[in-house]
Amino acid sequence: MKYKEGKSLADHLNEIQGIVDQLSGMGIKMEDEVVALLVLDSLPESWETLKISLTNSAKDGVINMEIVKSGVLNEEMRKRSQGASSSSSQSDLLTVDSRSRGRSEARGSKQRGKSRGKSNKFANIQCHHCKEKGHIRRFCPKFRNERKKGKRDENSDDDGANSVDEFNIVYEEDVVNLTTQETSWVVDSGATIHVTSKRELFSSYTPGEVCLETMNGTKLLLKDVRHVPEMRLNLISVDKLDEEGYCNTFHNGQWKLTRGSLVLAKGKKLSKLYVTEAKISPEIVNSADNGDTIELWHKRLGHMSEKSMAKLAKKKVIIGLDHVHLKKCVDCLAGKQNRVAFKSSFPSRAKNVLDLVHSDLCEPDVNVKSLGGVRYFVTFIDDHSRKTWMYTLKTKDQALDVFKQFLALVERETGKKLKCIRTDNGGEYRGPFATFCKEHGIRQQFTPPKTPQLNGLAERMNRTLLERVRCLLSHSKLPQSFWGEALLAAVYVWNRSPSVPLKYDAPEKVWTGKEVSYKHLRVFGCKAFVHIPKDERSKLDSKTRPCVFIGYGQNEFGYRFFDPIQKELIRSRDAVFIENETIEDVARKEVPSTNASQPSLGLVPPTPALTEVGEEAQHNQPEIVEQDAPVEVQPEDADDDGQPPAIEGSPVQMTRFGRATRRSTRYPETEYVSLTDGGEPESFTEAMNDEHKQRWIEAMQDEMDSLYENKTFELVKLPKGKRALKNKWVFKIKHDEHNRQPRFKARLVVKGFSQRKGIDFDEIFSPVVKMTSIRTVLGLAAILNLEVEQMDVKTAFLHGDLEEEIYMEQPEGFKKEKKEDYVCRLHKSLYGLKQAPRQWYKKFESVMGEQGYMKTTSDHCVFVKKFPDGDFIILLLYVDDMLISGQNVSKINDLKKELSKSFAMKDLGPAKQILGVRIVQDRDAKKIWLSQEKYIEKVLQRFNMDNAKAVSCPLANHFTLTSKQSPSTEKEKAEMDKIPYASAVGSLMYAMVCTRPDIAHAVGVVSRFLSKPGKEHWEAVKWILRYLRGSSKMSLCFGDGEPVLVGYTDADMAGDVDSRRSTSGYLITLSGGAISWQSRLQKCVALSTTEAEYIATTEACKEMIWMKKFLKELGFQQEQPQLFCDSQSAIHLAKNASLHARSKHIDVRYHWIRDVLEMKQLQLKKIHTDENGSDMCTKTLPREKFDFCRSAAGMTKSPM
Known part of the structure; x- marks a missing residue:
């Protein structure tokens, strides 16, 4: 039974229903879904669109008669109202409210406050009540009057009666408007699919995707959208959006669509419909190509x-x-990715440049340093232009140095003075920094505690830079230790990015007034083939090598690359980029996995073997990156629209002094300027662009003059079969004990790691003076009121004569004209050669022998000369640093003159500092203090413990450390791998070895777990650091008492929980201060306290005998020095060669003490435990006892 156009649809439905009823009477029951399908099948082809729409909109794919009946009757009325000729072009909307579907209102609602009179929008619409055109029943005057009288309409025709009884048909003015707007989309909670009548919205003509651009500029991709040509409205299905993971929010007449923290679309309520405005995204047309x-x-x-x-x-x-x-x-x-924002605000900008500058210091990761040990970076942001300068630092105390450089730079560029700087309350902005600001009239604004939002510009800048760094490292697959390189690349690009506060101008453009170029930009971390210059390869060698692109040139045009095979940083302008491949592709395709000499790429950060072609690595020290960063104050989830780095012009690159290489204008200029700890450049190029350029040139010239004067090398052609070693310049600024009077030093260093044993060197051992020897001599100098002078040998290693044939490349910046292809044939040693220390020592030893000095057999770096009149001079040598002590100043000056005849010497006057240990001598009080306060402060800063709460003892009683606390799972191991445990213990150990016997036991305990440290072990290390924070001013003091050796020994029975071995400890003093101490696990398990004490006493005795011999060689005879022990049974065992069950198993080597006592070389005496100063070397002590032990070691607060 087919439906014919023009026939009453209600009659057609009644006919079908009659047939169904007849079949039911015959016992043939038809399912509701089958009847609905029969109705749809009976409709002609002109109804095909409706049939598809009703089928697709069925819930769970099951259609019923209720849906079909309401749908077809609705469509019949729509066609009847519009007329057959305009069925697909009218702009009115019929919205249906089906009671059977549970909807409380029609797809349209009341529109209060609007005109309810006649409108030309209803000109062709017939009222279903009075049958007149020009209005709808809702606005029909006759209908209103009858409703007021309580009457109902009884004059409707059959079709009208059926439809009105079944449906509520409503035409709304605002809704009718929607049908004429292609950009309007109705958010429909009842729709199960997205529907549109616009074919052009589809990216491909399948039930698929439509990309919309919402009014806020974001893109919304609707999936599984259906095309219904005769659909009057564009529908967005709430149910479909929910299935795709979007969040729909309806509140106060507003609709918001979000996904995570991103707001994708918004809409408002019109006539009970939520409507959003969106247009087709134009890039759909070009999506395949673009x-x-x-x-x-x-x-x-x-x-x-x-x-x-x-x-x-x-x-x-x-x-x-x-x-x-x-x-x-x-x-x-x-x-x-961030959390959802709380609030967004854009504060006003300063009116002029340098009116206000924001600054903040950031440490990306406490466990990850960038190349060369860089840990921090600091930003300075001009509030008006949003230009930003970024400096990388090794330590926080460099903030003032870089601020001075920043200030000089910006004030020179602008001709204006900085008025105000806004920072947080970090310690780096207090103290000297605040003093400097006051002296220069710069107002400081500090944010209140715990309110970083008030310094939001700088905080957001640091955060956004790190976000960029994480993105670059994630894409490039480079190790985290490359964060410094990624940061340089990020700020360079960022400086050329649009900024919201600047109305989407780039900060570089705002600052310079010039247009920004993007032609040279490349993908960070991509694969690149770098051209090898002709002079660096043979005719048969490859002309290129695969590298990883890691940034843009700093003070020259071109790019920066990392060679993963040679582990070199390369700078070149000649490269071919493959931007769709990253470091993993380079490692997989270019690096043979079986070649041990070519390590695989990317998984291991560059080591000290990392070199750079042409000049050294950039990030070994603080680098100053000038950038323009337009960053506005925004909450956590805000887009990083503001961006920056600006790279200014820089001096031309010097190939030799006096001559400059002209630069090509093909590549853009960069403006990175580098600064190391205290302003030390890491390469020749950095030195040439440093603010102290002239001082560095003078320092390098002094070094070269020394080389020429000593005839260290001669220029020759490289013989066949030989190879020339590379070299580098190392720059250092040395300060006095007050961190003043800087001395600029430049040293030429050979890259000796490429030397081959048996060809380029044989023996390499060279002695250095022991710290015990230094403390002993200074202890004697204190009590005897001796002179203590210090000298430094300039280019010490240059004086050693070489025995091998070694060639070296010419130093950078000093290549001879017309002899650029020549190499240096070394006649004398240079820094960096493996045999250089040994050759220097042999030379110095021979010179001292000629002067009548004898080296002691106890320490080969201690030289002594005794004069007939009873005077003496003692010289201590540590590589090229020496301490000279004696009674007669004139004789010391004579020695200085003789040394100056043989070597280039620098007289430093009275000793102030050696090996990082500060020396303070009070001749009137006859005292000398040794302090490592500055070193300890740097260690605390390095491990972020400089603001930690101080404690009174180095290790608390609640620490019971065992190997069971080591990581047991892969996750725990991974967490501990990020903690610098070994580095921290090593730093503590150096302090302990030099001046801090009070932490000997604690450091010894934590060092037992270096191979597999756990969280509890790390907590113990931090506890020691907290102790040092509270006692950093403690120092060793010499001068009380007599120059007589006094020793203390102790043992802690079975102190190690894992091995049950005991801990031996001793403390030896001279002139009232400790000169030697030890805390060490015994090599065997002691079966009794007596045995443990006996072994500890033997170890202390060995050190006492060596000290006695050493003092004798210096001229200070020790008859029978006293060694105190608090174990009477151990003393009895040492003095009596008895053999019984409790001692017969003790190793014979420990019985050596019996011979020493029998020969009366020392005295072994009993001391009460409360008076034993060595107890702090073996166990954790109560506060009172620990203070006593420190006092016994001569430790007191430094008077400095």
Whole structure:
């Protein structure tokens, strides 16, 4: 039974229902779904669109008669009201409220406050009540009057009666408007699919995707959208959005669509319908061709936000970037994903440059240093221009140094003075920094405690830089130790990015007034083939080598690369980039896995073997990166629209002094300026661009003059079969004990790690003076009121004569004209050669022998000369530093003159500091103090313990450390791998070895777990650091008592929980201060306290005998020095050679003490435990006893 056009649809439905009833009477029951399908099948082809729509909208795919009946009757009325000729072009909307579907209102609602009179929008619409055209029943005057009288309409025709009884048909003015607007989309909670009548919205003509651009500029991709040509409205299905993971919020007449923290679309309520405005995304047309280009530029621009890229595309500044629609970027999520924002605000900007500067210091990761040990970076942001300068630092105390350089730079550029700087309350901005600001009239604004939002500009800048770094590292697959390189690349690109506060201008453009170029940008971490210059390869060698692109040139044009095979940093302008491949592809395709000499790439950070072709690595020290960072104050989830780095002009690169290489203008200029700890450049190029350039040139010239004067080398042609070693310049600024009067030193160092044993060297051992010897001599100098002078040998290693044939490349900056291809044939040793220390020592030993000095057999770096009149001079040598002590100043000066005849010497006057230990001598009080306060402060800063709460003892009683506390799971091991446990213990150990016997036991305990440290072990290390924070001013003091050796020994029975071995400890003093101490696990398990004490006493005795011999060689005879022990049974065992069950198993080597006592070389005496100063070397002590032990060791607060 087919339905014919023009026939009453109600009659047709009644006929079908009659047939169904007849069949039911015959016992044939038809399912409701079957009847509904029969009705749809009976409709002609002109109803095909409706049939598809009703079928697709059925819940769970099951259609019923109720839906079909309401749908077909609705469509009949629509066609009847519009007329057959305009069925697909009218702009009115019929909204149906089906009671059977449970809807309380029609798809339309009352529109209060609007005109309810006649409107031309209803000109062709017939009222279903009075049958007149020009209005709808809702606005029908006759209908209103009858309703007031309580009457109902009884004059409707059959079709009208059926439809009105079954449906509530409503035409609303605002809803009718929606049908004429292609950009309007109705958010329908009842729709199960997305529907549109616009074919052009589809990216492909399948039930698939439609990309919309919402009014806030974001892209919304609707999936599984159906095309219904005769549909009057565009529908967005709430149910479908929910299935796709979107969040729909309806509140106070507003609709908001979010996904995570991103707001994708918004809409408002019109006539009980939620409507949003959206248009077709223009890049759909070009998506196939433009997608790869967009993704590539996204990576080139350092993972810039979509909004900023859209601004660049709009300005047509990037060729090939017309429209921007980014897919979800995994690297951006890894680096930038945040929580939902609380509030967003954009504060006003300063009116003029340098009116206000924001600053903040940041440490990216306490466990990860960048190349060369860089740990921090600090930013300075001009509030008006949003230009930002970024400096990388090794320690926080460098903040003042870089601020001085920043201040000089910006004031010179602008001709204006800085008025105000806003920072947080960090210690780096207090003290000397605040004093400097006051002296220069710079007002400081500190944010209140725990309110970083008030310094939001700088805080947001640091955060956004790190987000960029994470994105770059995530995409490039480089190790985290490359964060410094990634930071340089990020700020360079960021400086050329649009900024919201600058109305989407780039800070570089605002600062310089010039247009920004993007032609040279490349994807960070991509694969690149770098050209090898002709003079660095043979005719048969490859002309290129695979590298990883890691940034842009700093003070020269070109790019920076990392060679994963040679582990070199390379600078070149001649390279071919493969931007769709990263470091993993280089490692997989270019590095043979079986060649041990070519380590695999990327998994191991560069080691000290890392070198750089042409000049040294950039990030070994603080680097100053001048950038323009337009960053506004935003909450956590805000887009990083503000971006920056600006790279200013820099001096030309010097190949030799007096001559400059002209630069090509093909590549853009960069403006990175580097600074190391205290302003020390890490390479020749950095020195040439440092503010102290002239001082560095003078220092290098002095070094070269020394080389020429000593005839260290001669220029020759490189013989066949020989190879020339490379070299580098090492720069150092040395300060006096007050950190003043800097001395600029430059040293030429050979890269001796490439030397081959048996060819380039044989023996390499060279002695250095022991710390015990230094303390002993200073102890004697204190009590005897001796002179203590200090000298330094300039270019000490240059004086050693070489016995092997070694060649070296010419130093950078000093290549001879017309002899650039020559090499240096070394006649004398240079720093960096493996045999250099040994050859220098042999030379110095021979010179001292000629002067009548004898080296002691106890320490070969201690030289003594005794004069007939009873005077003496003692010289201590530590490589090229020496201490000279004696009674007669004139004789010391004579020695200085003789040494100056043989070597280039520098007289430093009275000794102030050696090996990081500060020396303070009070001749009137006859005392000398040794302090490591500055070193300890740096250690605390390095491990972020400089603000930790201080404690009174180095190790608390609650610490019971065992190997069971070591990591047992892979996750725990991974966590501990991030903690610098070994580095911290090593730093503590150096302090303990030099001046801190009070931490000997604690350091000994934590050092037992270096191979597998756990969290509890790390807590113990931090406890020691907290103790040092509270006692950093403690120092060793010599001068009380007599120059007589006094020793104390003790043992802690079975102190080690794991091995049950005991701990031996001793403390030996001279002139009232400790000169030697030890805390060590015994090599065997002691079976009794007596045995443990006996072994400890033997170890102390060995050290006492060596000390006695050493003092004798210095001229201070010790008859029978006293060694105190608090174990009477151990003393009895040492003095009596008895053999019984409790001692017969003791190793014979420990019975050596019996011979020493029998020969009366020392006295072994009993001391009460409360008076034994060595107890702090073996166990944790109560506060009172620990203070006594420190006092016994001569430890007191430094008077400095």
